[in-house]
Amino acid sequence: MVTIYDIAKRAGCASSTVSKALNNSNQVSKKRKEEILALAKEMGYVPNSNARLLKTKNSWSIGILFSEDLNIGLEHHFFSGVLQEFKAYVEALGYEVTFVSKKVGAQSLTYLEWCKYKNIDGVLILTVDVDDVNLKELTESGIPIVTVDNGLINVPTIISDNFQGTRMALEYLMLKGAKHIAHIAGPLRSFSATERLQGYKETIEKSGFMVDDNLIVEAYNYDYNSGKNALLQLVKQNKKLPDAIYAASDDIALGAIIALKELGYKVPNDVSVIGFDNIELTRYTSPSLTTVSQNKMMIGTEAAKHLIALINEETNIAPGIVKRVPVELIIRESTK
């Protein structure tokens, strides 16, 4: 490992001069600076981040909290899409992206301890078990944090406009003549699921209908199988099929459609189905899926912008939802 001392020796100057030259300080003469820079390049010098950070603190690194406990993997289109954009944005500014861990070697740490240990500048909470005891400690620590899609108290949140999306979906169904619209809610421990459910109730009521609790079922998870099960439950607890189903996610909607097919119903002829997310392949399913499209790019970018602003103290910590990202209704074949 080449150090600034090695360079100093060859250059015939003090190590502090080398340090200053490498940091482009104006306390070093132009000539010296050039000489030292050339030497550094020639000798293959690379600074040591640990030595530097020991003194200077800010680490230029951002932690991603991505808890696997929820059984939502990185494969999940929404989160990986958001992460992708987030990463691109902050990396362009010179930040490094690293996953928050709970271990260092054999030693176990809490999230907060790990962040302190690593001198993390800020954290993006992507998925997390809301009941995790270590979470509160982190969110209250004062470390800059933003979150996406989660309803964490006191954490600045970037989230899709679930109310707008729900309204658009339902109003479209009504426009097309649907009177009995069911809702397969997402797991209600998820914040977005509660917003979509709330939006459903509000819209139904505002449109002059009554909310019928039998038309609401909760999916155990956001996935395909939960959608299937939820649909069976829905069919069981109603005498006749609703005109349309508004599902809290595309995966749920797809599961429901398959279950409907298996029961001998036709989508959209017998019942219309709308999803939420607009994951890529909903274009290719049969029928292709009408859905509320989430703007993953914008969510990722907005989360990044907000976090950077917090790190640079350009903005105050505004707890709660700081940005509602607009959604879009994509009309395809699963609705008539």
Next chain:
Amino acid sequence: MVTIYDIAKRAGCASSTVSKALNNSNQVSKKRKEEILALAKEMGYVPNSNARLLKTKNSWSIGILFSEDLNIGLEHHFFSGVLQEFKAYVEALGYEVTFVSKKVGAQSLTYLEWCKYKNIDGVLILTVDVDDVNLKELTESGIPIVTVDNGLINVPTIISDNFQGTRMALEYLMLKGAKHIAHIAGPLRSFSATERLQGYKETIEKSGFMVDDNLIVEAYNYDYNSGKNALLQLVKQNKKLPDAIYAASDDIALGAIIALKELGYKVPNDVSVIGFDNIELTRYTSPSLTTVSQNKMMIGTEAAKHLIALINEETNIAPGIVKRVPVELIIRESTK
């Protein structure tokens, strides 16, 4: 920030004793150790990784090289799936996962410089532009590296058994009576695409048929649109439709199927289609897709195991393919 000095002061001992106690050295009496540990906990002590690593080197952190240049995002099911498993495996061992970057603050670095700067223990190359000038420097540096799916010279590679998969797909088609089997190859700058193409040619020949170059087209990318375009090209350069199409990826296959539909053909009645990957939603498309399933979990885990072994010097650097992960043929509706 609480330091070992603060603890030492309260404990009435030397800082080195604290350090040793925290590291569970047997040079410290049991009583002292307990006292210091209790104090550390009470005072909320968290070690400083920079100070520690400055002295001890090995960083317990693994870099992921994930180049966005290729327009393959994290959303790509294959890579995110592999990453997911890899991450789970190494994190359980106490390693941290961080994305290799090219910048630190305002300063630009090469991949290798960044890894040295950060004291990275090892690197997983997920996606990378093979022609990147900075890549060679990294792969030749001696830093432990493994890669997945890429054909990088001198880098230990974990890869699906593309030959086996291709053989299984083609033999199944032949078994079902197909005589003219076309191949939509992936972009041939990708290593897997070349293997699948080679496997195609070999299997066709071994089965006593002639390889017909008109039955081979190269998709520009691994995605849906490229599949669509490739299919149009295929139709254009042949007088009659082949019996079956073996596509180098599911996305390509799905694109091809849609294009076929638009041309008025029926899958699988007029032509069978087989994909490669087994991405989740191929189950829900219409027709659902027959495909060669890649074992993402095993690839991720094997990559992790191998990298850890390299880091611990339990194995030598074996350039080239160190593990071919078995694939599986999933038969669904797109083949007759």
Next chain:
DNA sequence: GAACTTCATTAAACCGTTAGAATTGCTATT
């Protein structure tokens, strides 16, 4: 030409931890 600036350079302290050498105090051995 003495006093004062200005600028480039250096010495030294510091960041928080580890690790090996040196020291202390105690017990066992002869």
Next chain:
DNA sequence: AATAGCAATTCTAACGGTTTAATGAAGTTC
């Protein structure tokens, strides 16, 4: 009683940078 042996503890020097105060040389001003 002197000495060796040992465990527990302390001292000290790294690790590789940054930063502040001190130094020295050259230039300016009156």
